[in-house]
Amino acid sequence: MTDASRMIAPVRRPSWLPTGLIRLVDTPLNATLTLLVAAVLVWAVPPLARWAVFDAAVLPATPETCRAAAGACWSFVIAKHSQILFGIYPLDERWRPALVCLGLLALLAWSVRPSAWRPRLGVIWLVMLLAIQILMGGGVLGLTPVPTAEWGGLPVTLILTVVAIGGGFPLAVLLALGRRSDLPAIRTLCTVFVEATRALPLLSILFIASIMLPLMVPEALLPDKLMRALIALLLFAAAYMAEVIRGGLQAVPKGQYEAAAALGLGYWRTQRLVVLPQAIAISIPALTNTIIVMIKNTSLVLVVGLFDLISSGKAALADPAWSSPAIETYVFISAIYFVLCFGFGRFAEAMERRNKASRP
Amino acid sequence: MSFAQTSAPADSAVELRGVHKWFGDFHALRGVDLRVAPGERIVICGPSGSGKSTLIRCINQLERHQDGEIVVNGVRAGSEPRQLNAIRREVGMVFQSFNLFPHLTVLENCVLAPVSVARQNRAEAEARAMALLERVRIPEQAHKYPGQLSGGQQQRVAIARSLCLDPKIMLFDEPTSALDPEMVKEVLETMIGLANDGMTMLVVTHEMGFARQAADRVVFMDQGQIVESAEPDAFFESPRHERTRAFLGQLMH
Ligand SMILES: Nc1ncnc2c1ncn2[C@@H]1O[C@H](COP(=O)(O)OP(=O)(O)O)[C@@H](O)[C@H]1O
Ligand SMILES: [Mg+2]
Numbered sequence: 001m002t003d004a005s006r007m008i009a010p011v012r013r014p015s016w017l018p019t020g021l022i023r024l025v026d027t028p029l030n031a032t033l034t035l036l037v038a039a040v041l042v043w044a045v046p047p048l049a050r051w052a053v054f055d056a057a058v059l060p061a062t063p064e065t066c067r068a069a070a071g072a073c074w075s076f077v078i079a080k081h082s083q084i085l086f087g088i089y090p091l092d093e094r095w096r097p098a099l100v101c102l103g104l105l106a107l108l109a110w111s112v113r114p115s116a117w118r119p120r121l122g123v124i125w126l127v128m129l130l131a132i133q134i135l136m137g138g139g140v141l142g143l144t145p146v147p148t149a150e151w152g153g154l155p156v157t158l159i160l161t162v163v164a165i166g167g168g169f170p171l172a173v174l175l176a177l178g179r180r181s182d183l184p185a186i187r188t189l190c191t192v193f194v195e196a197t198r199a200l201p202l203l204s205i206l207f208i209a210s211i212m213l214p215l216m217v218p219e220a221l222l223p224d225k226l227m228r229a230l231i232a233l234l235l236f237a238a239a240y241m242a243e244v245i246r247g248g249l250q251a252v253p254k255g256q257y258e259a260a261a262a263l264g265l266g267y268w269r270t271q272r273l274v275v276l277p278q279a280i281a282i283s284i285p286a287l288t289n290t291i292i293v294m295i296k297n298t299s300l301v302l303v304v305g306l307f308d309l310i311s312s313g314k315a316a317l318a319d320p321a322w323s324s325p326a327i328e329t330y331v332f333i334s335a336i337y338f339v340l341c342f343g344f345g346r347f348a349e350a351m352e353r354r355n356k357a358s359r360p
Numbered sequence: 361m362s363f364a365q366t367s368a369p370a371d372s373a374v375e376l377r378g379v380h381k382w383f384g385d386f387h388a389l390r391g392v393d394l395r396v397a398p399g400e401r402i403v404i405c406g407p408s409g410s411g412k413s414t415l416i417r418c419i420n421q422l423e424r425h426q427d428g429e430i431v432v433n434g435v436r437a438g439s440e441p442r443q444l445n446a447i448r449r450e451v452g453m454v455f456q457s458f459n460l461f462p463h464l465t466v467l468e469n470c471v472l473a474p475v476s477v478a479r480q481n482r483a484e485a486e487a488r489a490m491a492l493l494e495r496v497r498i499p500e501q502a503h504k505y506p507g508q509l510s511g512g513q514q515q516r517v518a519i520a521r522s523l524c525l526d527p528k529i530m531l532f533d534e535p536t537s538a539l540d541p542e543m544v545k546e547v548l549e550t551m552i553g554l555a556n557d558g559m560t561m562l563v564v565t566h567e568m569g570f571a572r573q574a575a576d577r578v579v580f581m582d583q584g585q586i587v588e589s590a591e592p593d594a595f596f597e598s599p600r601h602e603r604t605r606a607f608l609g610q611l612m613h
Contacts, residue, residue: 259459
């Protein structure tokens with residue numbers, strides 16, 4: 001059979017079968033793939049379902065329930081959820097980090113709507129950061145002081161993520177513009193910063209910030225460990241995002257700058273109103289990638305002794321009363337990361353659609 | 361330095377005296393003298409690479425000249441930002457490739473500079489922009505994005521966008537060269553309308569029909585110099601220079 005005759009061979013299609021199903025078997029290749037996938041599903045799903053659902057231990061959330069069950073030990077996650085989510089934060093005060101997490105997630109959800117993008121959004125976020133500091137740290141308004149060394153779990157992960165990425169982004173924009181500046185001093189400064197930061201692994205930057213810095217500078221003069229890790233993450237994120245944005249800047253045609261100049265727009269107005277909106281729109285897929293990697297990178301702070309979500313999960317597993325159901329704990333933590341990263345991915349996708357709508 | 365203090369006679373819109381421009385070693389403008397009276401329409405033609413774009417881009421200082429003097433509306437083009445702003449406020453420019461801002465709607469394109477640079481009230485700027493879109497006959501496209509418009513429509517938007525700042529002088533750099541033939545007419549008609557309203561215009565174009573109909577003077581450039589400058593009839597009927605004749609001969613074929 002020739003290629004042409006195969007292409008025009010009519011597919012016999014019973015009218016009651018939806019096209020989507022036909023596609024599963026309409027060619028030998030598709031039929032084979034369909035069979036293969038079906039085989040894998042038949043092989044994998046029943047044992048997985050038995051482990052995760054039918055044989056799983058749920059309630060009552062005690063070690064005995066888990067010992068009696070053959071499947072997953074969700075009882076542990078239920079019993080320990082507060083410790084996994086909030087680490088070693090004082091038990092009686094855990095409503096405070098809980099409130100911080102809810103507030104942060106709510107404000108994030110509110111901020112992603114384009115209609116919220118006004119200058120006052122920046123002010124709202126600054127107020128939010130101040131509120132977080134007061135709620136988590138206490139010491140004012142009759143709140144018991146809790147040092148950052150006792151902060152842990154989800155609020156730490158969220159704070160690191162939001163501040164490193166939210167604060168890193170404007171810095172990244174400035175760095176990207178700086179690398180294209182006409183002023184040699186600014187260009188060199190930005191280039192050296194970006195290249196040096198990218199040349200170092202995040203781990204070593206975190207080590208420098210949390211361990212080497214205190215050896216050189218008296219600890220009293222330094223911000224605390226959490227803040228130092230936060231700054232390190234922020235700078236690291238900024239360097240990577242700057243390169244992505246610079247790529248977008250290069251894709252904006254010269255004619256756009258000339259039209260803006262001819263209309264009398266100066267440097268900053270040209271960048272803000274004409275160039276950056278286009279450059280950032282072009283960079284969205286690559287930026288999304290960088291940001292999702294950064295969300296997950298925040299977990300590296302555990303190596304310098306900060307209690308993010310993963311470290312507090314690990315700490316919870318150390319309870320000898322339980323049989324260390326590590327898989328279940330990590331599934332729970334992964335689910336949280338998945339929601340964060342997937343949520344961000346969807347947001348980026350919506351932004352891309354929005355840009356496409358304006359540039360057919 | 362005050363802007364009033366200038367050697368240009370008040371009755372010239374643009375004056376170039378002995379202007380030289382180099383791109384590295386390449387001598388792109390070689391002593392250009394040109395005086396444009398207010399309300400005068402000048403068509404600039406010449407072979408590709410002769411420096412036509414460079415010449416008009418020097419007028420609004422998209423390119424900086426290195427020698428000679430350029431005075432626009434009484435303001436001497438120099439290195440001070442104030443001079444630059446004063447010139448760009450008075451001079452509009454339309455490009456061959458339209459250069460509309462693709463992320464903004466037609467109306468947003470038009471009000472961007474009036475609102476952000478000239479600090480006009482947005483509602484007033486929009487009303488003015490709508491009136492100008494009416495004038496270039498595309499008010500119904502105001503809320504579309506440039507990518508949804510034909511080339512001819514985009515170029516008319518670009519003209520309206522420039523006019524929103526009330527320029528005294530308009531520069532056109534081959535405004536119809538990137539257009540499909542059937543769209544050239546609508547853009548030229550818009551430009552003729554503008555000429556009839558008394559706008560001072562410098563137009564780089566090879567549309568000789570436009571030159572005959574709307575120009576007060578046709579300027580022929582070659583190798584960075586103005587070779588010949590004459591009224592359209594004289595220019596087309598009895599060109600004095602051999603190079604002009606050769607160029608016109610090529611255009612005819
Ligand atoms: N930015 C630039 N850098 C170097 N050379 C340039 C630049 N712009 C123009 N030129 C050169 O200057 C000459 C005149 O260019 P231009 O004014 O664009 O010609 P025209 O518009 O008459 O076709 C050409 O030879 C061109 O290659
Ligand atoms: Mg040109």
